[in-house]
Amino acid sequence: MNNKPKIGVYVCHCGINIAKTVDVEAVSEFASRLPNVKVARNYSYMCSDPGQLLIREDIKNEGLNRVVVASCSPRMHEMTFRKTLAETGLNPYYLEMANIREHCSWVHEDREEATEKAKKLVFSAVAKARLLEPLYENEVEVEPATLVIGGGIAGIQAALDIADAGFKVYLVEKTPSVGGRMSQLDKTFPTLDCSACILTPKMVDVASHPNIELLAYSEVEEISGYVGNFEVKVRKKARYVDVNKCTGCGVCSEECRLAGRIPSEFNAGMGNRAAIYLPFPQAVPAKYTIDPERCLMLTRGKCGKGPKCEAACAAGAIDFNQKDEIVECKVGAIIVATGFDVFDAAKKPEYGYNDYDNVITALELERLVSASGPTGGNIVLGKGEDAFVPQEVAFISCVGSRDKSVGNEYCSRVCCMYTAKLAHLVKEKLPEANVRVYYMDVRAFGKGFEEFYDRVRREGVRYIRGNPSEIFKRGDKLVIKAEDTLRSTPIEDEVDLVVLAVGLEPRRDARQIIDLLRLSQSADRFYLEAHPKLAPVNTATDGVFLAGCSQGPKDIPDTVAQAKGAASSALVLLSSGKVKIGAQISFVNEATCRGCGYCVEICPYGAIELVTVNRMGNMVQVARVNEALCKGCGACSAGCLSGSIQQKSFMDRQILPQIAVLGGVK
Amino acid sequence: MNTETQSFIQKYDLLGCVQCGRCTGGCPEAMRTGLNPRRVVYDALEGNVPDELAKLPEIWDCTTCNTCAARCPKGLKPVDVLIGLRNILVESGVLQPTVRDALESAFREGNPWDKPRATRGDWMKGLDVSIAEPGEKVENLIFVCCTICYDPKVQVIAKNLVKILNKAGVDYGFIGDDETCCASEVYNLGEVGEEGLFEMMVEDNTELLNSYEATRIVAISPHCYSALKNQYPNLKADVIHYTHLVKELLEEGKLELTGELPKKIVFHDPCYLGKQNNVYDEPRYILSRIPGAEIVEFERSKERSLCCEGGGGKMWTESDSKEERLAETRVKDARALGAEILAVACPFCVLTLDDALKAKGFEEEMRVAEILEILGDLIKE
C-alpha cells in the first residue's frame, strides 16, 4: 500500500504556549497547500485524548499514511503520537514531528516572524515525512541474572534486594572481604548506631543467600554483549588458602613470620597484620588470604626453614600452588558499586600529614576510636614510651573538598557530619579534652543532622570559623595557623592532635571500570549518571546502573537508597524478561563500505565491529552494527566518508530534502 | 558602588571568595601587621575601592610571598588584589618618596637602586666572562639581577657562578650593560596596568632577550626567574633558575665539589623559588653534594616555609609593626637547630637574613650564605 504519501498535518496550540506567538490558523492553512498533504488541522492540545482522536479518525476516514505533528519537542510526545498511529494499525515510524514550541514560540517574540518560521519547520517536516519508511522494533530476551561490582554497603544492599526478588546475583568484590568503607567506621552519624552492628548481618546474608554467588577477592576482567545479554569474565585471585578447608581459626596468622609487620589496610595503617590475614574479625567470607606481595614464600620462594603458616594450619588449608581462576557468567544487568577513596592528605603538604604522626585523617581516627581497632578503642597516639593521650584536639574540615587547588571543587557531603560524630566520640572518650572544629561552612542537611550538630556543640565541642592554612611543630605541640574569621583575628593554636576531615574522591583505579563498561565521568571525575534528576541510577549504557559513592559522595542513608533504586531498575529489566531494541538504528551498506573502521572508532557505544565478508569472491572487511548496542546517535553516519553507514529514519536521502526546505544544501 | 569598584571585583574574581580565611591564616604578615587579605577581599565587595581600601597602610605590608594564593581553595589571588590596590595609589600619584624613587630609577636606569646603567657590568671587571652577542647561538643566557650587579655584598653570587660556568665548560653568555631590571619589583610596587611601567619594561626586555639565539635563560635571582617565567608570555627561550643548571652539572659530573665543609647547614626556601614556583629539590640536592656538610631542615620548610620579607617592594617601604621581623624569627630558628650556615638561594634573602643575624648578634656562631657563595670555596680553579 502506502505508495503515494497521504499526509495529515496537526498544528498544536499548546494552550497559549504556541498560539500566543504563532498564528496556528495560518500555519495549518499553509500546510494544507503543501504537496501530498491531505488534511491539515489545528487544535488546542494535540496530546490530549480528543487531539489524538482527531488523528486516528483522519487515518481511518481520509486514508492517511503519514502524520506530521507540529507541537513540542519530540522528547515530550513522540512516543505518545507513535502509539496513536500504532493503534490504527499504521506503522508508528510514519510519524514526523515539527518542534514549533521549544524551537519557535518559546524563543521568539515577533508573532509574524515566528509564524513564518513555524511554516518553514512544518514544510521541512512534510518534506521528510514523504520519504519515511516503516520500521520494526526487535526484542531480545533478558538473562535473569545481575552482576554487582563492589561489595560495599551499596553493592551488598543492591545484591540482597535483587536476590530477594528471586533473581541470581554475582557479587564481585576486589578485596578479601565484603563490607567496604562502612566496615571501617566505628559509629555512624547522626544516630550513632554501631556501624558493624548494622552492617555485619547484611554481610552474612550476602554470603548465605541462595541466589547470591559471592566472588570475593575477585575482579571483573572482561565484559562483552549488551543490555539483557552481558557476558562476563571474573578473575578469582588465588588466596593460597583452600577456602573449603580453612576454618578461619587464625593460627596461621599468629604464627606468620611477618606477623605484626605489615600495615593493615583495614586499620588505615594505624595497626599491623601478618602476610596471611583476615582483614578484620567479622570479615565475610571468614577465610584467610595470603598477601602475594608480602609473603616471603611467594615473593622469595623461601620462608625461613619452611612456611610457619603451613606448619601451623591443622586443616592443611595452605596451598602455595593455588592459581587464579576465571569464572564466566551471563547476566542481563550490571550494577557498579565500586565506592570511593579518601583524599590523599599528602597532597596538601601545608598540613604536614607526611611529617607528623599526630596529624591523622578521619578514617584513621575511626580506627582509633573503634573497639575492634588497633588500640581497642582508646585514643592513644604513638607507641611504647612515646605513647600519649591527646588533650588538645582539633579537626580541620574540607580537606581536599571544595578546593580548586587540588582539583576537587565539589563538597564531599559527609565530612561535616562525620567530623561532628568523631568530635562527639573524642569528647565521650576523653571528657577532659578540649575539642575544636575549624570549619568554613557546616552542612547539616540530612534528616536529624542539624539536631546532631546542635547536640555536639552543646557537649562542648568548639566550632571556630576559619579554615587553617598550615600546621607546623613548635616543641612537642602542633601549631595550627588559621584565622578566626568571625573575629578577624589571625591565630596560632597549639594542639596535640589534628584530625583532617578528608574528602571523598573517585577511586584511583576508577579507569578500570570505565574501560570495561565505557562509562563516562562527570566533571568531578565520579561516574556519570544518565540524568542528574530523572535517571540518577542509570548510565548511558543500557542495562548498566550505578549505586553508592562511585557516582558521587554520599552518606550511608543515601547510598542505601540509591542502591535500592539501582536494584529496582535492574529488576524492571529482569522481570519484564525482554528488552526492546530501538528501530532507528544504523545499518551498513556492505557493498560500498570500505572497511576503513572509522565508524568503529567514532561510535561512543562500541556498537560497530569490522567483520570479514565474501564480496564477489574477495574476502574484505566491512563494518557491522550490533543492533542491541546501537543507540541511534548518528555519529557514525556523520563520520563515514563513503556514506555507507546510515541511520534509519535519518538517511541522507531523507534528511537532505528536509534541510533543503530550510534553506540548506540541495 | 562605583564602576571602578565593580570592575575591580570582576578582575580579581572577588565574588568567588568563600571567606574561608586560609589566606589570612597563612599570611606571614597577618600576625605582625594589620594586613588581612581575607578582609580586603570582603571589604572590597561593599566598600569603595579607590577611596577607602587603597589608602589602607597595611597594603604595603604584603611581601608577595604568595602563600595566600597558594592556599586559596577558590583560585583567587589575594596578593594580586593588594597589588591592584597599590596600583590605584601609584596611578593617583600618592606615594612614599622611596617607592617613587625606586620606580623612577627603574624607568631611567633600568634598575631600582638609583645606579647608573653604564656601570651595571662593573662587577665583571677582572673576570674571564663570556658576553653573548645578539643573533649568536648560546645555550645558556645568564640573567644577573639588579641587586647582584650593584650591591657589593651579593656580587660574589654572580662571580662564583662565572667560576662554575668556566670550570664546567658550559656554553653560556652574559648580557652585560644592556641587561635591564626584570621589573618584578616594579610590578610589586603597583606600577602596572595598560600604560604601566611594568608592561613597558616587559616589552623592552622581551625584545632584548629574544634578540639572542638562546636555548634557555638562566636567572640568578628567584625574583627574576619567577618574573621571566610567569610574566613574560612572549619569550622564545625557556627560563630556568641557576639551581636547575648547577644541579644538572653536578649530576652529569661536569662539576666536582672538592675540599670539605664540615658544617651544619640549614636551607631557607626563598618564596619566589618555593611557594611561587614549587622549586624545592634543586637547592637541597646541591647542598647534599657538599662534602662533609650536615644538612638540617627547618620545622617550617618547603611548602610551609616562612617568608623573610625581602620581596614585595619591602626594600623600599617601611612597616609600622613593632613585632619581631620574620627574618629574625628565621635566624633564631636556625640557631636553635644548631645551624652554622643559613643557606639561601636569593640575593634578597641574603640581605634580610644577614641584617637579622647582625641585629640578633649571632655573627659568632652562624653566617648567612647564598648557595653559590658556599660553592665558591669548593671549586678548584
Ligand SMILES: Cc1cc2nc3c(=O)[nH]c(=O)nc-3n(C[C@H](O)[C@H](O)[C@H](O)COP(=O)(O)OP(=O)(O)OC[C@H]3O[C@@H](n4cnc5c(N)ncnc54)[C@H](O)[C@@H]3O)c2cc1C
Ligand atoms: C571517615 C569517614 C567516616 C564516615 N562516616 C559516616 C557515617 O558516620 N555515617 C554515614 O552515613 N556515612 C559515613 N561515611 C560515608 C560512608 O563511608 C559511605 O557512604 C559508604 O561507605 C559508601 O558505600 P559504597 O558501597 O558506595 O562504597 P565503599 O564503602 O567504598 O565500597 C565499595 C566496595 O567496592 C569494592 N571495589 C572497588 N572497586 C572494585 C572493583 N573494580 N571490583 C570489585 N570491587 C571493587 C571496594 O573494595 C569496596 O569494598 C563516612 C566516610 C568516611 C570517609
Ligand code: SF4
Ligand atoms: S609463608 Fe611465611 S610469610 Fe608467607 S604467610 Fe606463611 S608464614 Fe607468613
Ligand code: SF4
Ligand atoms: S548510530 Fe551511534 S550508536 Fe549507533 S552505531 Fe552509529 S555511532 Fe554507534
Ligand code: SF4
Ligand atoms: S602574598 Fe604573602 S604577605 Fe602578601 S597577603 Fe599574601 S600571604 Fe600575605
Ligand code: SF4
Ligand atoms: S583563601 Fe581565597 S576563598 Fe579563602 S578567604 Fe582568602 S581569598 Fe577568600
